[in-house]
Amino acid sequence: MDREITTERQDTKQPSNTNPQVKVCLIGAGNVATHLAKALAKQVEITQIYSRNLSNSQQLASLINKPDIAISSLKDINTESDFYIVSVKDDEIANIADNTPNSGIWAHTSGSIPMSVFEKYKSRYGVFYPLQTFSKNVRLNISEVPFFIEGNSDLSFSKLFALAKQISKNVTPADSSRRKSLHIAAVFACNFANYMWILSDKLLQTDGLNINYLMPLLQETLNKLKILSPIEAM
Numbered sequence: 001m002d003r004e005i006t007t008e009r010q011d012t013k014q015p016s017n018t019n020p021q022v023k024v025c026l027i028g029a030g031n032v033a034t035h036l037a038k039a040l041a042k043q044v045e046i047t048q049i050y051s052r053n054l055s056n057s058q059q060l061a062s063l064i065n066k067p068d069i070a071i072s073s074l075k076d077i078n079t080e081s082d083f084y085i086v087s088v089k090d091d092e093i094a095n096i097a098d099n100t101p102n103s104g105i106w107a108h109t110s111g112s113i114p115m116s117v118f119e120k121y122k123s124r125y126g127v128f129y130p131l132q133t134f135s136k137n138v139r140l141n142i143s144e145v146p147f148f149i150e151g152n153s154d155l156s157f158s159k160l161f162a163l164a165k166q167i168s169k170n171v172t173p174a175d176s177s178r179r180k181s182l183h184i185a186a187v188f189a190c191n192f193a194n195y196m197w198i199l200s201d202k203l204l205q206t207d208g209l210n211i212n213y214l215m216p217l218l219q220e221t222l223n224k225l226k227i228l229s230p231i232e233a234m
Contacts, residue, residue, distance in 0.1 A: 022163065023047045025077060025104075027096055028087035029056040031134035032109050036085060037064050039142045039167040047081045050074070079103040083163060085128055097121040105156050111183030114176035115150050126151035126160045129179055130168075133190055142167055148174035148182060 022044040026033050029051035037046060041064040051057035054072035061070040071077070077084070079101045086093055086108040093108050097118050100106075106118050107128040118125035127150040132140065147164040149171060151157025157173070164171040174182065197218075201211040224233040 021045060022083065023081045024083045024085060024163075025081040026050065026060075026085050026087065027077075027100075029053075029060040030087060031136050032130065033085075033087040034060055034063070034136045035134050035140065035142055036087065036109070036130070036167075040163075041066075043166040044163070048076075048078060050077060074099045077101060083107065083159070085109065093117050105151075105159055107160055111148075111179055111186065115152060116176070119152075124151075124153065124156045126156045127174075127176070127179065128160055128164060129174070129182075131182060131186060143169050146170040146172060148172050148179055150175055150179070 024040055024044050024046055025048045026037055026040075026046060027050045029049055033049070037049065037060055040046060046064060046066060046069060048069050048071055049057045049061045049066075050071050051060075052072060054070060057070035057072060058067060061067050074096065077100050081104050084100070084104055084106045086096055086106065088096065088108075090110050090113050093110065093113055094117050097106065098121050100121075102122050104124070106122045106125040108115075108117065109128055109130060111129050111131065115125060115127045127148070129148040129150075130142070130145045131148060132142075132145045134140070145168055147168045147170065149157060149161045149164055150173065151160050161171060161173070197211060197214075200214060204210055204213065221233070
């Protein structure tokens with residue numbers, strides 16, 4: 001097995017962009033996969049889109065004008081792709097790794113699952129983690145989304161880093177420990193904050209109001225974080 005790259009080594013390495021003819025197979029057709037498909041399709045060749053539900057993979061494949069690449073069986077996944085990006089529920093990643101070809105570079109998009117989930121099944125693998133909240137029908141500028149990359153070898157890391165640079169201006173190395181911290185911090189900053197907004201909205205609705213009245217306040221709170229630390233803004 002190729003040796004794992006240390007975070008220090010990765011922090012100093014800045015690979016060049018990938019070849020536009022790189023082939024990518026997407027495993028999953030949910031929120032994350034949808035945004036990745038739309039972004040990657042402009043830069044590389046999407047060879048297949050897999051979902052257990054064929055209608056989901058067909059819908060996403062049609063969205064990028066390639067309706068014929070939709071599949072719903074792991075047995076149909078090809079061996080010709082350069083990358084296999086797995087964007088599914090965390091508890092499904094290991095099963096997918098165990099029941100797919102050992103070809104190309106495999107990477108999942110999870111913030112909480114270590115890349116070692118592939119270790120028993122794949123020779124080249126890593127993590128392709130976009131730190132963002134995704135919804136299929138909500139537009140976002142993926143070039144501004146931070147991507148955190150890990151690879152089990154120099155080659156895996158370099159290739160995944162270069163692929164991320166095709167679609168994002170903000171790509172950073174991060175091992176599993178670092179990524180776990182990022183994921184937990186994101187839960188506090190996004191999920192917990194969103195729950196507070198739910199409570200605020202419910203409170204306002206009791207008097208015929210809604211959370212839209214708080215939008216200027218919320219926006220200014222976020223704007224302050226661009227120039228002040230959270231404790232200073234408080």
